[in-house]
Every structure is written in C-alpha cells, then in structure tokens.
Amino acid sequence: MSGLNTILSGTCPCCQKSKVFEKSTIVTLFEIPKMRDNCNNCGYKFTKEPGFFFGAMYVSYGLIVAQMLTVAVVSKFILDLENLPTVFAMGITALLFSKINFRLSRLIWMQLFLKKAECN
Numbered sequence: 001m002s003g004l005n006t007i008l009s010g011t012c013p014c015c016q017k018s019k020v021f022e023k024s025t026i027v028t029l030f031e032i033p034k035m036r037d038n039c040n041n042c043g044y045k046f047t048k049e050p051g052f053f054f055g056a057m058y059v060s061y062g063l064i065v066a067q068m069l070t071v072a073v074v075s076k077f078i079l080d081l082e083n084l085p086t087v088f089a090m091g092i093t094a095l096l097f098s099k100i101n102f103r104l105s106r107l108i109w110m111q112l113f114l115k116k117a118e119c120n
C-alpha cells in the first residue's frame with residue numbers, strides 16, 4: 001500500500017518524504033515536468049542509468065489507452081454521442097492527461113524497479 005501511496009503523492013520511493021518532481025502539475029501547466037536527480041532527503045538516485053525512463057513510455061501508453069477507452073465507453077454508451085464527438089473527447093482527454101501520465105508513468109516505473117537495498 002505504501003507503493004501506491006508513494007506513486008500518488010509523487011514522493012521518493014525510499015524515504016517517501018521528498019518530492020520527485022520540482023513543481024506540481026498545476027504549476028507546470030505549459031512546461032514539461034522536471035525531475036530532480038536525487039532525493040533531497042535521503043539522496044536516492046532517481047535515474048539509475050541513461051535511458052532508464054525509456055520504459056516508462058510503455059506505462060504511459062497503458063495509462064492513456066485505459067483513459068481513452070473509459071472516455072469512449074462513457075461517450076458512446078452512456079452519453080450516446082456520435083463518432084466524431086467521441087474521437088474529439090478522446091483527443092482532449094489525451095491532451096489534458098499528458099502531464100499527469102508523464103509523471104505517473106515515471107513514478108510507477110521507479111516503483112517497479114525499486115530495490116530496497118539501494119535505499120540508504
């Protein structure tokens with residue numbers, strides 16, 4: 001349960017006290033969220049190696065597919081919309097959730113490859 005808590009709060013997977021990203025999502029509305037290199041509290045290195053977060057793209061892909069399927073099901077079967085508004089709603093959803101997915105996918109990826117032995 002602490003892993004899920006860490007992902008949702010955006011804190012260090014080791015100490016769960018310092019934020020992984022420098023600014024919150026609302027502040028960085030028009031810029032790409034910037035990660036810290038190390039944890040401010042325990043010094044845990046967030047990026048294991050160059051290209052470590054390349055695999056987070058697959059997590060991000062899974063997140064956006066789940067969100068777009070949810071929007072498609074709601075707009076087609078509950079709101080009974082036509083195809084064009086449904087596709088438009090799916091596109092808007094992808095844009096609105098892009099920053100959140102970027103952050104969530106990296107946090108999930110870090111949690112997947114967390115080794116407690118590396119925590120100080």
Ligand SMILES: [Zn+2]
Binds near residue numbers: 015039043
């Ligand atoms: Zn830490």
